[in-house]
Amino acid sequence: MEGFEVTPYFERRVMNNAEQAHLIPYVAETVRVPDETLIQSDGKIRHWRYVPELRYHIRVTTTADGALLNAHQDSKYTRKKGRPV
Helix, strand or coil: CCCCCECHHHHHHHHCCCCCHHHHHHHHHHHHCCCEEEECCCCCEEEEEEECCCCEEEEEEECCCCCEEEEEECHHHHHHCCCCC
16 A cells, blocks of 8 residues: 555455455545544544445544554445445
């Protein structure tokens, strides 16, 4: 992930996971231009973005200093925003 620090958890759970690897092309844009952002009480930051090609939102979580921590499909958020899943 060029331009981003990657935690070992992100590398293991997203980059090296066949079920999650399809999200990688959308991670940087989700962090740079999110539809919504939420700072958690522990300092981690959640970024959401709708990906039309996938037809759902993805959520990317970063550490307080911006390192990529996790990324996954967020169907619950997609339904909350009134989009069919």
